[in-house]
Amino acid sequence: MSASLAALYRRRWLLSRRMVQIFIVLAFLVDWPEIGRIANGNLSSSLWLGVLPLTDPFIALQSLLSGTMLAKTALIGTVLIAAFYFIFGGRIYCSWVCPINMVTDLAYWLRQKLNVKGNMTMPRELRMAVLGMSLVLTVLSGTLAWENFNPITLFQRELMWSSLAGGLVLLSLFLFDLLITRRGWCGHLCPVGAFYSVLGRYGRVRVTAKQSGSCAGCGACIKVCPEPHVLAPVVSLKANAVTHGDCTRCGACLDQCSSGAIAMKFDLGKSFHGIPIVSK
Amino acid sequence: MAEDRNNKPASTIEEPERRRMFKKVSRRLGAAVVGSIIGSALLRSRPAPAASVLRPPGALPEKDFQSACVRCGLCVEDCPFDILKLASWADPAPMGTPFFTAREEPCRMCYDIPCVAACPTGALDPLLTDIRKADMGLAVLVDHETCLNYKGMTCSICVRVCPIRGEAISLKPIQNELGVLQIPTVDSTKCTGCGTCEKHCVLAEAAIRVLPRELGQGLSGANPAGRTPVWGMKG
Incomplete structure (x- = not known):
């Protein structure tokens, strides 16, 4: 008994993190008795309990760069989210909120289990380049460039309306992390993580x-x-x-x-x- | 002093240092240029919205819509008839943007327009308060050969299901070799593009279809030939 408690204790951060991540996924997905849906929308912009608007500042930035000023609700949501991560630390988003973290953590876990050795090395700064590139392309194309790929909202859409194409994109991301590069996506490529690391650089x-x-x-x-x-x-x-x-x-x-x-x-x-x- | 500069090993180091810097900067610039070219090629190779893709009521013109919409799906969730869908990777619309297909489920034209109220970004224009002013597209009787009314029958189902009753689609008599035909005729100033007519057309493939307005409607030109230069106008 105490041994299993100790085992839980040794995973206390991991378990709390998973609970928060799963809660957030379910909040968007499940209609609870009495309360209904806790959050509407998805991680790009959402409405919690019918009152609290939250908007991803990275998407808001893309929208701004592609030539639109967001309306009031989305601006309030952007300020709330940006302030939170600015004060507490940007990449809290990556390990506590982002559902893709569960996919890539699973790939990493399996990688350890299967003892996959192959590892294509990439510089960690690559994600900064991807971030810069998606902002440049947003300006050039006038559409939210990263949102044409963004696996985070893709994941949430696939949960609601699953499609073969979307599932394959997520699967390829999983396989990339499993077989090609260790912590390849979250640690090297994802521009959302890069954005939040800049935003919350001085998080407390x-x-x-x-x-x-x-x-x-x-x-x-x-x-x-x-x-x-x-x-x-x-x-x-x-x-x-x-x-x-x-x-x-x-x-x-x-x-x-x-x-x-x-x-x-x-x-x-x-x-x-x-x-x-x-x-x- | 000159002697000092010549002898100092630092000065011999300084030059390669600068050269390395230039190399580094130009390599990165090169990578950025190649990246932007490949990236914009990828973006452009994504399919343009198909003609069957209709936006929710109040949507800004397509170009503005694509930059204002954050793909959150709040409009989709607030649609009481579940007609809206966020485009997935394989759908013929920019990924994550909301759309509906009239032949599957038309817009029911709720008087309180919940989808517009739900939009946090203004991609669905909050100034749209009267659903009869919505402009999701334009119904066009595209096929004069299979339409039953053109065959002399009075199917007229499109006229009877139109929610802008008697105004957006009405029967206009025309005379041809079959006699007097009652032809469903769309008033482009009244049609909201809700798609109810397309949905209910009795044919296996609808003879009346809602098209995005720029595809469904002509535009009188400003010059004597009746045409304005249109190169590149279609975006």
């Missing part, structure tokens, strides 16, 4: 070293981190918090850490400039 929720000296130096956190470069300065004691915009706050490192050397903290007090304070 951070993986923070609790006290110097408590780290056993096992490196387990780095091994599970989907963006290992963000943890490197903390593990090598060059910084006492993860300040890189690429950190998705998934908490995988916290699940793994057995010495309790790191914690997720909301810190308002210290530097607002993302300059790590070196201790030790």
